[in-house]
Amino acid sequence: MRTVRTLVTAALAGAALLGPVSPTALADSPSASASPGGDTAGPTEAGTTFRTAARFLPGQQATAEGSSGDYLYWVFPADTGQRPTVNASVTLPDAALRRGPATWRIDVYDGLRRRQPCMYGVQSRTAAKETATVELACVLRPVRASADAWANDPLPGSYYVRLTVSALPDEDLGQPFTARIGVTTLDRSGAHATDGSLAAPLVPGATTADLAEVETEAGRTTAVEAAAPEDGWSSGWWSDRWLWTGAGAVLAALAGIGGYALTRGSGRPSRVPPAV
Template sequence: MRTTFRGALAALALLPALALGAPAASAAPSPSATASGTPAPATKAGTSFLTAVNLSPGQDANVAVSTGDYLYWAFGASEGQTPAVKLTVNLAAGADRHGPQTWSVEVFDGLRRRQACTAGTQNATGDQNTTALQLDCTLREVRTWAEPWSGDPLPGTYYVRLSVTDAPQPDLGLAGSVQLHVAAKGNADNAQPEGGELKAPLVPPVGGGASTAKAAAPAAAEEHWYTGWFSGWNSRWYWTIGGGFLAALAGVLGYHLTRHPRGHRPARYGAVPPQSGPHHHHEGYAERP
């Protein structure tokens, strides 16, 4: 009982210190941030657009890769900025490779449209003596708005895809590493006036157009007195019975036309030809006295 009472008194004695903000213990540094305050580099990469690893502003990526895999990262860009992507691909040891390798970097917008690079090396090839490849891509300035038919870069999410476009078959699966850095210059104050403003997201919202579903409903089909006879689950029975009746009628009619021609049937052995009279004689014979 005394031990419990002493513990309660000790807890009450610490309340003033906590209320004044005195730290009870030194806080451990966040594992997601470095000493300078910048986010720690990402150590993973996605394998598709849906699994792309999101990079926060100023965050790099340092990833161990396997030759032949598709790698995806995602970052955000606002109007007035000119994003630039820089990558360093550390290839596997030259003794393990069997030929040159070609790596490629591509950038897509939120609608997964491939964006053109105004500067940089999008494709790089290294032989067996090459230890690292440098790839970079500088996009166009992000606009505040664009025409629906154009492919201009708009504010939103952008995807970076790194892939191997050409490599010997035995080299697929070799271990390597990639360093990714995304930079952007400019801001909204430097954006060129376009005379418009982006008011809708790049991707339409889920369920868009549901309000117009009733207006676009097809018109009801016109009904007649015989509509119910040839529709529904029993329509095939009507068609079967009608088809069988027509087939039987056609057979009877065909038999009547082919086996019973018009007019009376002739006698079984044909008509008897007319006989000659008593004074009839053939030519070449003389009449007897």
């Protein structure tokens, strides 16, 4: 009975250490909300190139007005362990002014201007002539702390969103439209954690010297610091994998104690009643 109590105690202690499993750890829904995330106001204009992209933060809504045929650019930061979801809503001109359907598209690029594929979401959609709005979404892969040089894995740094119409009647070129862009992030650090980390986030125009200046000269704004999320860039060494590793070590120790108690109990000589 003492052995059974030891094993039960070990199991209960392990369950308490691991805690309840969050729903996001059990399942990853492939669906993405089509409405831009966040309620905080962001920039009201967009850039027309990568260099002039309008910066906003996850949780904000960026808006802009443009003409059909323009390329609109925004940029936002994504840190280690985050899985960004980009949502876009395009309000089209009145149907009476349009000649036919139009296909709208969003693309996302990292700090090296590598196009990042979407895991889920409707990245391109064709709007009929009578359609008033177009909803687009792109769920990116989780951002990793480091990756091989040949890989196209998303890394911490700046991410660019480009919105444009890819197909429409020539007569509809130049017609005005309104766009809203939002980004939400989901923490996926433990399942995609890596042992290494970048010397500096992938921020265009920034170098490793910029990161050193941020660490040594408090209050000085550099390209890395200016492009950081609200709570700054993470170092990349911490993830919830450390919690699971520590819990596994504790469970292994408890299992060893239980095995020792079981072996010790079975190795004792049985008591022989004295002869009468």
